[in-house]
Amino acid sequence: MTTVAVLGGGIGGLAASYYLCKSPQVTKVIVLESSSRFGGWLWSTRRSDGAVFEHGPRGIRPAGAVGRNTLNMVDDLGLGGEILPVTYSHVSSKNRYVYVNRELHRMPSGISGLLRTVPPFSRPLLLSVATEILVKKGKEDDESIHSFVSRRLGKELADIAVDSLCRGVYAGDCRKLSVRSCFPALFNAEQRRGSLTLGMLLGSGPAPVVPSGPLAQRSVEESWAQWSLSRGVESLPESITEYLQRSGRVQLHREAAVQRISPSASGWTITLEDGVMSADHIISALPAKALSSVLPASCQPLIQLLQDIATVTVAVVNLEYEGSVLSVEGFGHLLPSSEDQGLLGVVYDSVPFPQHNRPDGQTTRLTVMMGGAWFQEAFGAPEAVTEERLLARATEAVSSHLGVTTAPSWSRVTLQRDCIPQYYQGHYRRVESMRSFIKEKSLSLSLIGSSYDGVSVNDVIFSGRTAAEELLGTV
Template structure:
């Protein structure tokens, strides 16, 4: 019997199981999830009055091979009727803000935006972009994002725009994050074209080909910038779970923590709290540090590499206000670390997805993101922080930064410990070394999920697909 054990029932593990159960080569897939629910960080609250709140990822980008791949899955699961698309012409796509020096500033958008001086920047973007093509190519095999942008586009853009962007995407510090691992297209653009501007305009190298299905083709035709689902993004793992349950090939186990794994003559023995599972192959969708704790002690090289992948804690505070309280309309605003290290940004959820508002009575939904790489220094140890203090900090940010004087009519505080891996300098070498160890020791083990090849929902789903293709090609 050909059996694959999938460790972790987040979106990565569920996606791997989805691709596995479509293959006639496999007769059994076992998914082991330590918590009481599947879906991981994809977590939506649906109130009885119809309102929907996201406690993790919200809008998902449709672009590129990984975006098309996710939409192909959505279509296959029969969710296309649930899609809530947001086009590039929508006000939430065109209007994104920075909160700098105590004021909201709209980011330049469109072609004309690069010719004008737009606060908080001291000169037009053109003055940074034009000389960039003459900047010499970096000589190092990796570089921090802040260093790269300072070198090619100037310190002001690095300190304000890129610092804020990295806080919004990775909840991380641009001075520590790896350009090569966090923004591979930027690294490739410089390496292959000698210029960030030329590389992005002309394209750099080939990417993985994914044939877009009808839904992905529609996203291109209609110029989607992002999308969600009518009942929240958790509908995706819920539909995957239902698909797997009905496949007849997949065993789904909640509240089943993996205690230890060991190689056996026939493959693997997976030790659980109250039993043992045998498998021919393991696909681990566990966070790197969690996986390191269940490996055999003799694999110290791999254990150390996994433990070197850090992750940060983020507080996500959902707020609902009665009436229309926003002074501007857009996707939200980000805050550079120099302005307020504790608050990463505020998302104006009601603007891109008004369908998630309660149907009766006008309301405004916001999400305040806090902490990340600055959590410990601003809030202290996650174990000691109270929900009340996080809520107070979030409402204070909304009041001070958006001028909202009213108190929220509803709130929800979620503390996500170690939720976003940080790809520090040399991350690509660490991941290469991990997979090299696995190959050299001939281990039937695949590493997927946000710890390795990208932190976005699309990246994680695609990592599951890639691993399954490699497993099947190897004839498990």
């Protein structure tokens, strides 16, 4: 009999449980979630009038092996009919903006955009790409994203485009984040091909083999850039939870905070507030710091490595305005840190997903994201900042950046504490050391989730699949 305990009921823990459930080798899966809901950062508000607002990830990318893998899961769960696809030809895919020098600038796209000098850049981007082939390969085994892009494509691109991108994806500082861990395709392209351009043209290395199911195939045929679900992305963890409940082999526990885990003769003893349970194997989908606080003292080297993984806090402010208030159409705009440290960007939710607007009457939904690596500097301690202050800052940004003069008719402020891990330089070495320690000590423990191998929804789901398959290979 094999009992697997999954610590954490976010999308990573649910995905691992879903893949374990498909194997007859696993008799019982126990999912322990400390909060009152499953799904973690995949969190949608569905208003009674039909409007949907996302407080975490919104559009999910279908591209690559990990994108196909998620779509295969969506297919299997019977959610295909709820997919809201956004194609590459859609205005939200083509129009992405940066806010620089108090002005909105559309990011260059297509051949004409690369050939011309497009503000805020001082020269055509094609020049940076063309000269990049001549740049020598870096000698370091890791490098900050800013240093890497400055060296290969020029400081201006790093200061504006890449700085903004890292704030949009990681809510982080590209001068600290690791290119090897955050953008492995770029790092591998230089290592294997000596050039990003050649790496993109010729491929930069092996990728996991994931066959395309019907939905993944459709995403290619229809050229999807991203997708959501008709009732919001939280439908995905909800569907997995229902699937697990129906399986009869999974025990799902909410409000079950793990206080301590201790190695035992047969695997692990897990101490909860109201009792003790045992498991043959633990898959931890907890954030790195949360796991570090429940491990025994005998795991001190692992505890230290886990504590070294920093996280950032993001304020997410959802706004709804009456009427069509946007002066531009697109996905949204980002700000480089030189423009405004506290404000990361604004997503124009109604453009890619108008289906999430309330069905009666014209409205505009926006999401303003603030803080991240600059939260403390911009707003002070997260526990001391008021919702009123964050809302005022968000509405002021919408007014000054987009010229929206009316007040929002509805708003919601969510403070996502420690929501995005920061992969600083040397992150890959820390993760390697963690897994080496686990192997050396023969601990029946798997590490999954956004703290280690990628922060996207697709990456986290795939880490759950990988851990399940590795475990099933040894059971």
